[in-house]
Amino acid sequence: MKKLFKGYSPWGFLSFRHENQEPPWYLTGYTPVKKIHKAASMGDITQVQRMLEFGDVDVNITDRKKRTALHYACAHGQSEMVALLLWYDCNIEARDRDESTALIKATQRQHEECVKILLENGADPNAIDAYQNAALHYTVYNNTVSIAARLLAFNADTEVKTKHGYTPLILAVLENKQEMVELLLQSDANINALDNYKRSALIHAMRAQSKDMISLLLQQGADASLMDVYGATARSHAVFETFQVSGHHPCIPVKTPTQEM
Known part of the structure; x- marks a missing residue:
């Protein structure tokens, strides 16, 4: 993770082991054991159909981690398999051990066609997993703008928050994903939403020294007067002495705070 987060994850849920794992922990460990899960992972339509039509196999059967065939199909990007399993009336909202739905898994793995099929068949875009994250959080972190759209x-909720109170917009600012920020603002995300430390997207942009992001947020009406739990405003967090923060942008130098907020 980037040093910006000062020792903790932007998600508000990752353990130390997960923070230092490459690739991200949610991209690993999806190796199937049961026959139907193996077939779903490989996109073997014929085999899965045969098992469901003529075998004594439940389409919603789970493994020890509560993963269904639909989870495996989404994890491995098998969009045709996703459509087939839905035709056989699988549980589209089934949860695995991490409380992840198939839609959350598809967004984690960035499989857009799977996401499309799931949404068109009624998958809940606002389901929250065990780590207090929604599909939109993972999409923002992966910077998959088309999936976010x-x-x-x-109707994905733009105000859903992580354990640390990060909305998708705040997370996009933390990750310096400008195109994602623009998309979220176009979708009426609250530009002045606050995290658990009462820090807004603008305050985080100041702390990250992101001049372009600061300019964008100010242009879109971010409130520079909001104070965090330490009583510091975006002005207090400014790191460029020549960068001005006010409604009228006067030429008043802003000093960098002398102590960590």
């Missing part, structure tokens, strides 16, 4: 088109 799909989620938003199906």
